[in-house]
Amino acid sequence: MSDESDELAMRLKAFEGRAAAVAGAGKDPVNEPMIRHWCEAMGDTNPAYAGPEAIAPPTMLQAWTMGGLSGHTGRSGAYDELLGLLDDAGYTSVVATDCEQEYVRPLRPGDEITFDAVIESVSERKTTKLGTGHFVTTRMDVRAGGELAGTHRFRILKYAPARGKPKARRPRPVVNRDNAGFWEGVGQHKLLIQRCGGCGSLRFPWLPGCGACGCLEWDTVEASGEGSVYSYVVMHHPPFPAFDPPYAVGLIELAEGVRIVSNVVGVPYDKVRIGMPVRLQFERYDEELVLPVFRAGETDGGGS
Numbered sequence: 132m133s134d135e136s137d138e139l140a141m142r143l144k145a146f147e148g149r150a151a152a153v154a155g156a157g158k159d160p161v162n163e164p165m166i167r168h169w170c171e172a173m174g175d176t177n178p179a180y181a182g183p184e185a186i187a188p189p190t191m192l193q194a195w196t197m198g199g200l201s202g203h204t205g206r207s208g209a210y211d212e213l214l215g216l217l218d219d220a221g222y223t224s225v226v227a228t229d230c231e232q233e234y235v236r237p238l239r240p241g242d243e244i245t246f247d248a249v250i251e252s253v254s255e256r257k258t259t260k261l262g263t264g265h266f267v268t269t270r271m272d273v274r275a276g277g278e279l280a281g282t283h284r285f286r287i288l289k290y291a292p293a294r295g296k297p298k299a300r301r302p303r304p305v306v307n308r309d310n311a312g313f314w315e316g317v318g319q320h321k322l323l324i325q326r327c328g329g330c331g332s333l334r335f336p337w338l339p340g341c342g343a344c345g346c347l348e349w350d351t352v353e354a355s356g357e358g359s360v361y362s363y364v365v366m367h368h369p370p371f372p373a374f375d376p377p378y379a380v381g382l383i384e385l386a387e388g389v390r391i392v393s394n395v396v397g398v399p400y401d402k403v404r405i406g407m408p409v410r411l412q413f414e415r416y417d418e419e420l421v422l423p424v425f426r427a428g429e430t431d432g433g434g435s
């Protein structure tokens with residue numbers, strides 16, 4: 132195995148420095164409409180990107196080089212050749228890992244863009260959580276009027292997916308200062324609802340302030356656990372690791388009047404109905420994850 136890998140490693144190394152794209156030209160010069168669309172999509176209202184003295188947002192660097200649906204002509208085959216070699220070696224999966232940009236000078240409307248790209252490095256074989264493979268880094272130099280304006284490095288991992296991977300675990304909740312008390316309650320098998328210190332409104336999910344009166348003071352009340360299905364969806368696609376579709380996601384209205392998104396358990400997914408009475412229980416999914424879920428049907432004994 133090591134001999135074969137050594138030979139492959141040498142062949143991969145030989146791609147370093149080869150052109151991935153030669154003498155590409157931007158399809159459009161830097162222009163105000165594309166800048167405006169970008170800023171709208173990004174929600175970027177920086178005044179530097181509008182008006183007669185506008186510059187393009189630096190992070191648009193790659194946008195000026197993109198070929199669109201019709202692509203670019205004159206693209207080098209070395210990159211495809213490299214990916215093909217990795218495919219043949221069993222590294223059939225690909226994931227984009229990161230992108231780095233350096234900005235040398237601002238781009239302004241009217242700048243004519245040219246670029247070329249080189250395969251900068253092919254890593255040694257690395258094993259990651261996803262599997263074993265090689266990182267491939269390309270560097271694109273972007274020029275305006277022939278002068279370097281910035282560089283764009285793009286890295287992918289071509290890998291063979293890990294085999295016999297452990298069963299995926301449910302995503303962890305994001306616990307922060309605003310909701311820590313809720314998750315502490317769950318840890319004690321209590322579903323806690325926030326109660327406004329100003330107007331007494333109950334609220335869920337947890338928020339720092341009251342949506343009714345703006346008051347930041349609050350305490351909690353423990354939910355009785357009684358509720359009903361206010362609405363629901365049945366998840367079929369896309370499948371997520373750790374979830375086994377189809378399954379019902381319910382919007383549960385608690386007896387206290389607030390609603391919570393949770394799983395409905397205890398009945399087949401296609402038997403969940405709006406108005407169905409449900410009762411809170413705490414389900415352990417792994418050694419660190421307990422979640423409140425809602426059981427439908429004639430459960431009366433045992434509690435949680």
Ligand SMILES: [Zn+2]
Pocket residue numbers: 327328329330331332341342343344345346
């Ligand atoms: Zn209030």
